[in-house]
Amino acid sequence: MSAQAMTRRPLDGTAIGLMVLLCAAWGLQQVIIKVTAPLMGAVLQAGVRSAIAALLVFGFAAWRGxxxxxxxxxxxxxLVAGLLFGAEFFCIFVGLGHTTASRMAVFLYTAPIFTALGLHLFVPGEHLHRGQWLGVVLAFCGIALAFADGIASPSTQGSTVIGDVLGMVAGALWAATTVVVRGSKLSGAPASKTLLYQLGVSAVMLLLMALAAGQAHTVEITGFVVASLFYQSVLIAFASYLIWFWLLRQYLASRLSVFSFLTPLFGVAFGVLLMHDHVGVRFALAAVMVLGGIVLVNRRA
Structure with a gap:
């Protein structure tokens, strides 16, 4: 065990408070994206978000040397990680036009399940133990139940199947990005450089797609749009990730990862409170199964 790993400590009040705050901020993101979409095209919104955050990360890295x-x-x-990252956010932003923020939060945050499977298959020494396999099975049963609920009880905007599928694909792409980072030389690169690859490549990719779709001509620049972009790019894609990386350097990663179940929980809560999303018994049960699977997957043997 390295000296750095030995100095990482169990969670204290500061770490717990920051993790709860981060999870709440990440959970709110789906609602912000969905509310902004009528004023700014989804793909353009994602591209501008990545571009602003990339500039901030570049400046921060230059300041730090x-x-x-x-x-x-x-x-x-x-480049591969950047393309996967861009595809992930394409699925999130477009998918939110076809499903509720609550449902997107649950399907997107299946990412830890796909990450565990990907690391098991492609990264030496990252094999799943029995309890983690139980978590994978439980989560996928929850996903199946959530899909069945979306088919049987569509939202007021119609069937949610397209958006649900895009949300799960986004979770799988997020996991693929993590596997690429963990299984390549990026695992030893500075965190800001890894993040800059993802933000820079995705910004170019998404902005070109938005221009090709003509979304640049339909933007309504309002105070809310500016505030939304500030939240998504400055607070989420820049500041929250830096705080997350700092936490990973200071505290035990295994303890921090347990908090991952809080983000979809906040996402569902914000969707219900702010967007009046309907959450039936079946979807609530499905969400609990997915969250339980995430907790089991993040437990050590």
Whole structure:
């Protein structure tokens, strides 16, 4: 065990408070995206978010003196991670036009399940134990029940199946990004460089897609749109990720990961409170099964 790992400590009040705050902020993000979509196209919104955050991360890395341009063998993996990251947010932003914020929160945060499976298959030493396999099975049973609920009880905007599928695909793409980072030289690169790959590549990808779709001509620049972009890019894609990386350096990652179930819980709560999303008994049961699976997957043997 390295000296750095030995100095990482159990969670204290500061870490717990920050994790709850981060999970709440991440959970609110789906509601903010959905409310902003009528004023700014979904793909353009995602591209601008990534572009602003990329500039902030670049400035922060330059201020810290982080080496960004040295040839360290991360370019290919970084481009792949960026494309996966961009595809993930394409699915999230477009999917929210076809499903509720509450449902998107649950399907998106199946990512830890897909991550565990991906690491088991592609990264040596990351094998699942029996309890984690139980979590995978429980979560996928919850996903199946959630899909069945969406088919049987569509929301006021119609069937949620397309949005639900895009949400689950986004979760799988998020997991694929994590596997690429963990299984390549990016795992040893500075966190800001890894994040800059994802934000920079996704910004170019999504902005080009938005321009091709003509979304740049339908934007309504209002105070709410500016506030939404500030929240998504400055507070979420920049500040919250930096806080997360700081927490990972200071505290035990295994303890921090247990909080991952709080984000979809906040997402569902904000969807119900702010968007008046309907949550039936079946979907509530499905969400509990998915959250239980996440908790089991994050437990050590």
């Amino acid at each position: 982080t080496p960004l341009w040295e040839r360290d063998g991360t370019l290919r993996a970084g």
